[in-house]
Amino acid sequence: MDQKLTKxxxxxxxxxxxxxxxxxxxxxxxxxxxxxxxxxLKKVEEKLKEVGFPIEYKKLKPMGFYPGGLKVxxxxxxxxxxxxxxxxxxxxxxxxxxxxxxxKLFVKYFFxxxxxxxxxxxxxxxxYWTTGEFVPMELNEEKQFATARYQNFDLHPIYCLYLxxxxxxxxxxxxxxxxxxCKEIKCTFRGDKFHEYFLKWE
Amino acid sequence: xxxxxQKISLLVEDISLLQNYIExxxxxxxxxxxxxxxxxxxxxxxxAFKEISGYTTEEIIGKSIEExxxxxxxxxxxxxxxxxxxxxxxxxxxxxxxxxxxPVSLSIKLRKSPEGEILGYFLGFFDLGQIxxxxxxLKEKIKEFEKLREKELVLRIREIAKSKDxxxxxxxxxxxxxxxxxxxxxxxxxxxxxxxxxSKTLAIIQNFTDGLLVFDKEGKVSLINPQAENFFKVKxxxxxxxxxxxxxxxxxxxxxxxxxxxxxKGIFRKEVPIREDLILEVTTVPTxxxxxxxxxxxxLHDVTREKAxxxxxxxxxxxxxxxxxxxxxxxxxxxxxxxxxxLGELTKxxxxxxxxxxxxxxxxxxxxxDLLNVARIEEGRYLYRPVLxxxxxxxxxxxxxxxxxxxxxxxxxxxxxxxELPKVxxxxxxxxxxxxxxxxxxxxxxxxxxxIEISLKLKENKIEFSIKDTGIGIxxxxxxxxxTKFFRAPNAMRMETEGSGLGLFITKNIIEAHGGxxxxxxxEGKGTTFYFTLPVAQKT
Numbered sequence: 001m002d003q004k005l006t007k008x009x010x011x012x013x014x015x016x017x018x019x020x021x022x023x024x025x026x027x028x029x030x031x032x033x034x035x036x037x038x039x040x041l042k043k044v045e046e047k048l049k050e051v052g053f054p055i056e057y058k059k060l061k062p063m064g065f066y067p068g069g070l071k072v073x074x075x076x077x078x079x080x081x082x083x084x085x086x087x088x089x090x091x092x093x094x095x096x097x098x099x100x101x102x103x104k105l106f107v108k109y110f111f112x113x114x115x116x117x118x119x120x121x122x123x124x125x126x127x128y129w130t131t132g133e134f135v136p137m138e139l140n141e142e143k144q145f146a147t148a149r150y151q152n153f154d155l156h157p158i159y160c161l162y163l164x165x166x167x168x169x170x171x172x173x174x175x176x177x178x179x180x181x182c183k184e185i186k187c188t189f190r191g192d193k194f195h196e197y198f199l200k201w202e
Numbered sequence: 203x204x205x206x207x208q209k210i211s212l213l214v215e216d217i218s219l220l221q222n223y224i225e226x227x228x229x230x231x232x233x234x235x236x237x238x239x240x241x242x243x244x245x246x247x248x249x250a251f252k253e254i255s256g257y258t259t260e261e262i263i264g265k266s267i268e269e270x271x272x273x274x275x276x277x278x279x280x281x282x283x284x285x286x287x288x289x290x291x292x293x294x295x296x297x298x299x300x301x302x303x304x305p306v307s308l309s310i311k312l313r314k315s316p317e318g319e320i321l322g323y324f325l326g327f328f329d330l331g332q333i334x335x336x337x338x339x340l341k342e343k344i345k346e347f348e349k350l351r352e353k354e355l356v357l358r359i360r361e362i363a364k365s366k367d368x369x370x371x372x373x374x375x376x377x378x379x380x381x382x383x384x385x386x387x388x389x390x391x392x393x394x395x396x397x398x399x400x401s402k403t404l405a406i407i408q409n410f411t412d413g414l415l416v417f418d419k420e421g422k423v424s425l426i427n428p429q430a431e432n433f434f435k436v437k438x439x440x441x442x443x444x445x446x447x448x449x450x451x452x453x454x455x456x457x458x459x460x461x462x463x464x465x466x467k468g469i470f471r472k473e474v475p476i477r478e479d480l481i482l483e484v485t486t487v488p489t490x491x492x493x494x495x496x497x498x499x500x501x502l503h504d505v506t507r508e509k510a511x512x513x514x515x516x517x518x519x520x521x522x523x524x525x526x527x528x529x530x531x532x533x534x535x536x537x538x539x540x541x542x543x544x545l546g547e548l549t550k551x552x553x554x555x556x557x558x559x560x561x562x563x564x565x566x567x568x569x570x571x572d573l574l575n576v577a578r579i580e581e582g583r584y585l586y587r588p589v590l591x592x593x594x595x596x597x598x599x600x601x602x603x604x605x606x607x608x609x610x611x612x613x614x615x616x617x618x619x620x621x622e623l624p625k626v627x628x629x630x631x632x633x634x635x636x637x638x639x640x641x642x643x644x645x646x647x648x649x650x651x652x653x654i655e656i657s658l659k660l661k662e663n664k665i666e667f668s669i670k671d672t673g674i675g676i677x678x679x680x681x682x683x684x685x686t687k688f689f690r691a692p693n694a695m696r697m698e699t700e701g702s703g704l705g706l707f708i709t710k711n712i713i714e715a716h717g718g719x720x721x722x723x724x725x726e727g728k729g730t731t732f733y734f735t736l737p738v739a740q741k742t
Contacts, residue, residue, distance in 0.1 A: 022218075034258070062221055063214040098263035101221050104246060111240040111319050172264040176241035 003158075005076040010051035013069035016155055018131025020071050022064040027096040028074045029057025032082065034095075040082055047077040062101055068131065072156040079158065086161050093165025097173060102127045110174055113141055117148075117174075125150065137196070144177070144201045149186065151194035160184050160195060167197055177201035235326040237313070242267045242280065245322065254329060256299035267325070270297050271308075283310035283323055296327065305330040413482070413502030419495065421445050421466055430502055433482060434458075458484060458502075466498040473505060481506045512580065520577040523570045530567050537563060565700060572704040575635075576687065579711045586629040586715055590739055593626050593633075593658060593665055594619055600637045601656065604645060612651050619658040626665055627739040628716055636712040639705035640669050640732050646698050647730075648673035664718075664735040675726040684722065685710040693726065709734075 003009065032041045041057065048055050053073055060066065075092065078084055097103045102124060109120040117139045125134035132153030139146045148167075168182040179202045186196035228235065234251035238244050247255070247262045255262060255270060267276055275294045283289045289310040296306045306327035313321045407414055413430030417423055422445050426438045434441075434454040441449060446466060450459040454476055461474040462484060470486040483503040488495050537560045539545050541553065548556065578584040601617060608615050644654045652672040659666045676684060680691045688703040695701075713720040713734045724730035 034260075061214060061218045063217045065214075095260050098259055110243075110245075111321065169264055173239065173243055173245060174241070176239070176243040176266055178266070 003076070005047065005051055005073070005080050007051045009076075010053055010069075010073055013072050013156060014053065014067055016067070016069040016072075018068040018129060018153075019065040020068045020130075021062070021102065021128050022060040022066055023062035023101055024096065024128055025055075025066060025071055025074050026057055026060050026062055027099050028071075028078060028092055029060075030099060031092045031095050032078060033057075036082065043081040044074075044077050047081040048073060051077070065130065068129065068155060071162075072159055075158045075162055076156075089158055089161045090165035090168075093162035093167075094169045096162075096166050097169045103170070103173065113174060114139060117146060121148065129153070135194075144175070146171075146199045147185075147196060148199070149194045149196040153195070154188045157187070157189045160187055160189070163195075164197065167199060171199050171201055175201050233326050233328065235324065236262075236267075237322055237324055238267045239322045240320045242276075244270075254296070254298065254304070261299070271295065272297070279308065279310055280323060283312050284320065287312040287314075291328075293330065294327075296329075305334045412504070413500075415500035415502065416489075417446070417466055417498040417500065419497055421498070423449070424497065433476065433480065433502055433504070458482065462486060462500075466500075473509070479506065480504065481509045516577045516580045519573050520581070523574045523577065527567065527570045527574070530563060530570060533563050534560070534567065569702050569704075572702045572708065575708050576704055579708065584632075584711070584715070586632060588627045588629050588716070590625050591628055591630055593623060593628070593667070593736065596628070596630055596634055597637055597656060597658065597667070600634055600641055603638075604641050607645050608654070611645060611648065613645065613648055614651075614653040616653070616655045617657075618655065620660065623658060623660055623665060624738040626716075626736045628736060629712075632712045633716070633736075636709040636734070637667070637669075639709045643705065643732075644669050644671040644673065644730075646701070647671070647694055652729075660738070661735070663738045665738060666733060666735050668731055668733045670729065670731040672729040675728050675730050676722070676724040677726045681722075681724060685720070 029041055029044070032044055045054065045056060051073065053070065055070065055074075075089055078092065079089060082088075106116075106120055106124055106127075109116045117136050121136055122134045125132065132150055134150045135148060137147040137149055150163075164182050164184055168180045171177065171180045171182065181200045183198045184195060185198045186192035186194060188195060228246075229249040231248055232250050234254045235248045236244050236251050237246040244262055244265050244267055247257075247259070252259060252262060257265070267280075272295050279289055279292055279294065289308070291307045291309055294306060294308050296304045296308075298304065307330050308325065308327040311324040311326075313324060315321050407425070407427045410427055410429060413433045414425070414427040415423060415430050416425035422443050423441045424443075426436075426441055431438060434452060436452055436454070441452070446459055446462065449455040457476055458474050461472050462470060466486055466488075468486075468488060470484070472484055473481055474484050475481045481504075483505045485501040485503070487499045487501070489497045489499050537556055540548065540556050541560060575584065597617065597619075601615070641654070641656075648654065648671045653670075654672075655668075655670045657666075657668045657670075659668075674693050674697055676691050677693060680689075683689045684691075685706050687707045689706075690701055690703040710720050713736070716736055718734050718736045720732070720734040722730055722732045
């Protein structure tokens with residue numbers, strides 16, 4: 001995914017209707033800080049400033065709501081500022097649940113995979129986003145796989161990568177599996193009506 | 203709506219602050235703490251936990267707790283925590299990213315929902331590694347200390363033992379010193395005694411009437427007493443250190459050395475005429491220490507005077523015998539004429555008296571003959587005329603001359619000899635006399651009806667003569683005197699009053715003059731066997 005972050009794109013993304021918890025954007029900054037340090041983070045912030053949406057990650061409120069487009073802007077700025085590959089974007093997604101307060105709050109639902117998957121995972125989505133829906137589709141504990149989709153949510157393909165990483169880690173945390181494979185089998189940016197992920201763990 | 207939004211905004215801010223507060227508190231705690239899901243997945247770990255484990259947040263979150271603790275132990279502890287809700291300070295092993303095993307004291311708190319559902323577990327632990335290290339070090343130190351103490355104790359004990367040992371040794375040494383002093387005193391006393399003894403011995407040696415010569419181990423003169431100096435007319439210093447061979451350079455020693463021989467061997471005794479006026483009886487005796495010969499003592503006894511007396515006595519006997527034999531021969535022939543009736547018929551009574559007188563005269567003549575023989579032997583005038591002869595006829599001749607006596611006493615007689623015997627070089631007359639003496643004794647001291655057996659055997663170039671009788675025998679205590687002059691055993695004297703006691707003396711001298719040897723075996727009451735040997739004549 002090599003779409004260049006421009007002011008126009010930024011502006012367009014910022015027009016996206018729907019808000020996201022600050023924690024989800026903060027975790028991007030934390031990732032950069034942990035892995036590359038202050039200078040790298042400054043570069044990212046500079047990039048954001050360049051496209052007209054200057055933000056300081058440390059000043060964001062974890063539980064505060066921010067424009068949903070800011071999340072994509074954050075990822076694109078990191079990608080461009082630090083020359084990240086798609087895999088690295090996935091890594092940001094993978095790291096996020098490990099630091100997420102929301103996930104910690106939902107830990108109480110981890111005792112039952114089925115209950116968590118069907119009852120609580122849509123709630124988690126809503127804890128983050130004020131738009132879109134997370135729909136659990138299928139869970140096979142015996143064969144250790146699941147399918148889920150989110151719909152009415154067309155932000156940017158980079159967020160699909162981010163979510164792929166995010167779901168991978170979340171599945172690990174819930175199932176305790178050492179190896180988790182996550183594939184986005186359907187995507188609105190590929191002409192599908194919704195985004196669908198297939199999760200397989202061992 | 204505005205008011206509601208403000209409230210929500212405040213709440214969100216409070217939640218954020220609360221999250222920061224919790225995170226700060228959580229990370230400030232120096233005790234490693236983590237939170238795990240009911241599926242044993244680590245969902246949260248504080249800074250201390252990450253530091254001790256070596257994992258980053260990304261690495262640790264999502265990891266199974268079984269990967270960082272020993273599986274069996276943590277399972278058991280979680281089970282216990284599920285049951286009791288709290289498990290406190292249980293020792294287990296924590297495994298770091300590097301694989302290092304750290305002993306920890308682990309506490310687990312079960313986290314439940316208000317509905318009682320298990321939400322997960324809080325785990326916190328103390329690193330016992332350092333404590334263990336300190337404990338191990340302490341134990342080692344204690345061990346070292348104990349070892350040191352033990353060593354010190356051993357050293358102390360050794361020192362004490364040593365000092366006691368030293369004391370004991372000092373005591374022993376003191377005792378030894380005293381014992382040595384006593385020994386020294388004893389030795390000194392013994393030395394004095396020995397000195398005294400030596401002085402005494404020297405005095406005895408110096409004043410000994412016999413001459414003494416002491417030869418050392420190497421056969422050299424080590425001591426000579428004044429008497430010996432007088433005998434050989436030498437001074438001590440002239441002969442000390444000289445061997446017997448070297449002594450022969452002194453004229454007076456020459457004969458003695460010739461008699462003794464060039465080497466001093468065993469016990470030796472011989473009369474040696476040193477000069478015309480000196481005859482010495484030389485006796486050599488080896489001096490022994492245990493079984494080792496350490497020298498030879500030569501005793502020089504002056505027998506000059508004894509020899510002179512003996513010679514005079516012999517001369518007297520010889521002269522007397524000669525003087526007696528002439529009238530006795532006259533008496534013999536006169537009596538013979540009477541008995542033969544040359545001087546007229548004799549009555550029975552006259553004949554009996556004259557016969558007894560004749561026999562007494564005969565005995566007298568025999569005695570005189572014996573005395574003359576002894577005198578000759580002693581004077582060295584007993585001359586031998588040896589010829590090559592057969593011993594059997596000599597024996598037979600003697601036996602024949604005693605046939606009548608044998609029969610008269612009803613004795614069984616046997617003469618055993620081999621068919622052939624080599625000849626001997628003998629003086630027939632003297633050997634006949636010797637055999638005669640032995641046969642006469644066998645008849646005289648035999649019991650009537652007894653037995654006499656003469657045997658001749660060849661043994662290693664020697665002819666052995668033996669004469670065995672079944673007579674009275676010779677008492678054991680008298681046996682050593684059998685061959686001395688005038689000896690007659692008491693039982694012999696009781697049985698046969700006649701007899702000069704010179705026969706065996708003469709016989710011994712005859713046999714030895716022939717280079718033979720004579721001996722006997724006897725048991726009182728059972729009989730006697732006399733033996734003599736004669737060397738077989740060498741063919742020329």
